[in-house]
Amino acid sequence: MTATEHDTDLLIIGAGPTGLYAAYYAGFRGLRVAVVDSLPELGGQITAMYPEKQILDVAGFPTIKGRDLVEGLVTQAATARPTYFLDRSASTLDHTGDTVVVGLDDGSRITAGALLVTAGIGKFSPRPLPAGEGWLGRGLEFFVPSFAPYADKDVVVVGGGDSAFDWAQHLEPVARSVTLVHRRAAFRAHERTVAQVRASTVELVTNAQVTRLIGDGHVSEAEISVEGQQPVLRPCQAVVAALGFLADLGALQQWGLEVHKRHVVVDPAMRTNLPRVFAAGDITEYPGKVRLIAVGFGEAATAVNNAAVAIDPSAHVFPGHSSEA
Template structure:
């Protein structure tokens, strides 16, 4: 298929990029390896409250995605979902993007908004064999945790966010972290401290057991080791919020300059390859701040500069969308 701009990544930044491409009059296609729009938010955090998007004091992830999809629809994008971008043939006059199902997208420019690649959850050493039987790596919905004793392992934003959201739903919530310092936002940490959530630090979950003390039935108990002393605790659910191992996958073979698993861009969101731009969490430059709101601005910057690559007579800034014709 042919288009002016192909976007790799259908998360919030990619969806806003699709809208803005339509605003610039570009034909746009969006590729994503997931079967649904919304990227990591749809896959892992649809019920999570997002507090740092301008104009939305508090918006659930799924509602933010729904609004972005509706906005992007004005561009009439072609969505190529459940397909992975595998090969890139870079030319002076355009690019050919090969997908894993054999589809080839011929585009004049490309915008990469693919988060920071494919994620593999960091394993919980004691959790082998328990996945789906009481152990999960993320919380797409809160209903399954109603009335349960939940143990959350981790000290980052996801661990503390889920602790806050599950506290009014679960019978009890315990947060276990191997250090007494946390990576989560200080305000969220204070909110959890002020709640009924029990925080256990300098500790690890060292065993999971069923009601008979074995490993074949549903989860009924965890062992938390604090200071070398194992302590059993009733639990029917464990959430291992230990972060994810990033993997850029085929992107690493395309010749794009990277820094610590991120794509290096200039102020116009250009990579070192002509006609290849990037925006969102996948990018890196001095002073980078990884927020959804920042990704929106980067997408607009990338699309505006890409429009000039496609048509050198065009202006980088076309005016505001609210201006009359």
């Protein structure tokens, strides 16, 4: 990649659902827009980890597959003609009068009237499975971008959150068997999904852990230890460790943003504590915050409308309804 100088009205860091919608909405407000993302493809975590996952909390869609949602958002964002800087990370932030200047890790510099951070909750590294050291790619995976490789396999899913239950539910009609192992009897997943998994052929093993993986070059068995019982070996050709991810805000932590528990604090206008810097989506924190894609869309519109005024003080926060002539 060649280092470049670029000038725009609004720079968005993060090309996930919130960032893509913000790009569209910036175009709706007549702003030039650029988008930076550390991943090589648009769609953020959905594209990287959950393309086959059914998403249930987007208005207008009782259910929509992750890749289809991203496709629609990319098409919508294209109306704003954004300039994309993919496979590049934002490294530095400087303020120069009425602009912000963001330096990228390839040496490029982007000057903008305002900055909107929609970067999920930063870079992720999966929480390790204690028994899984050395097995990654040999039957152990941390997420499921495609269900096809699990056809007719005995699968063990480890975890008790939404991802664990979603993958168990989606793999059930594909795999020969699915066992979900969780270290507690209570789950963090959505109640409806838990009920659906309980009603399926998925076997739930609680108060338990996967204590050992066994195989000759590839996983063939998993040792499952239930509290107070002797460990049991299960046939297993695939293990999905859905134990969550450790968040890392990366270089953003050095910018002087007010951060609470790895989330960026914003006011009702989605302003951060830094001038001309806004945030929206999962990365934000404020009283009553709910981390849903649908909420991120609303925050993106709020942030862009307020950023429009920061860029051009003669503009109005409320742009009028999109249905008005």
